[in-house]
Amino acid sequence: AQTVTQSQPEMSVQEAETVTLSCTYDTSENNYYLFWYKQPPSRQMILVIRQEAYKQQNATENRFSVNFQKAAKSFSLKISDSQLGDTAMYFCAFMKLVPGTYKYIFGTGTRLKVLA
Amino acid sequence: NAGVTQTPKFQVLKTGQSMTLQCAQDMNHNSMYWYRQDPGMGLRLIYYSASEGTTDKGEVPNGYNVSRLNKREFSLRLESAAPSQTSVYFCASSERQYNSPLHFGNGTRLTVT
Numbered sequence: 541a542q543t544v545t546q547s548q549p550e551m552s553v554q555e556a557e558t559v560t561l562s563c564t565y566d567t568s569e570n571n572y573y574l575f576w577y578k579q580p581p582s583r584q585m586i587l588v589i590r591q592e593a594y595k596q597q598n599a600t601e602n603r604f605s606v607n608f609q610k611a612a613k614s615f616s617l618k619i620s621d622s623q624l625g626d627t628a629m630y631f632c633a634f635m636k637l638v639p640g641t642y643k644y645i646f647g648t649g650t651r652l653k654v655l656a
Numbered sequence: 657n658a659g660v661t662q663t664p665k666f667q668v669l670k671t672g673q674s675m676t677l678q679c680a681q682d683m684n685h686n687s688m689y690w691y692r693q694d695p696g697m698g699l700r701l702i703y704y705s706a707s708e709g710t711t712d713k714g715e716v717p718n719g720y721n722v723s724r725l726n727k728r729e730f731s732l733r734l735e736s737a738a739p740s741q742t743s744v745y746f747c748a749s750s751e752r753q754y755n756s757p758l759h760f761g762n763g764t765r766l767t768v769t
Contacts, residue, residue: 639706642756646699646700
């Protein structure tokens with residue numbers, strides 16, 4: 541069974557600094573997609589970034605980038621120049637094919653607090 | 657664009673009561689999902705629907721039923737609520753394509769006393 545592990549329940553970072561959130565997953569599939577979602581106090585789930593397992597190049601979206609290590613099954617999120625608005629829960633998710641559609645499996649989340 | 661709309665936003669039930677959480681999406685997505693979010697446990701899949709007329713169990717289906725009424729709507733029913741079902745419930749949809757992310761509703765906070 542596929543699992544997604546986020547080993548850091550809580551983290552904090554000073555404003556303007558860089559922080560890395562870790563995520564590991566377990567799968568026997570060769571091609572898949574990975575996602576990071578952000579959940580601010582408003583409870584809304586917001587897509588941050590996505591990565592295809594076939595692509596060697598790490599995905600980047602403005603201040604957010606990933607370090608994807610396929611062999612190690614690791615998918616960490618780096619936030620550069622942290623801002624107060626980055627304070628949120630962050631979830632890593634794995635997308636797997638099932639009959640007729642896809643399922644999305646989530647980690648337990650990392651609560652990030654950006655300090656002024 | 658409304659995206660995924662869930663109602664209600666908040667609900668308090670007594671043990672044994674029943675209720676239905678409503679979800680509708682206007683993005684013409686084929687696949688829809690219900691998740692529950694609990695502290696320290698992330699989001700766990702309750703049920704999903706690949707297309708109109710089909711539903712499948714996720715990780716934690718016990719105590720719930722679902723209906724995919726049409727392509728837009730996917731409801732979640734609690735027949736006899738229990739305190740263990742106190743949670744935040746999210747409905748989500750996707751295009752059923754390889755790189756398609758989930759699009760979420762704003763969630764329903766349910767408390768069962």
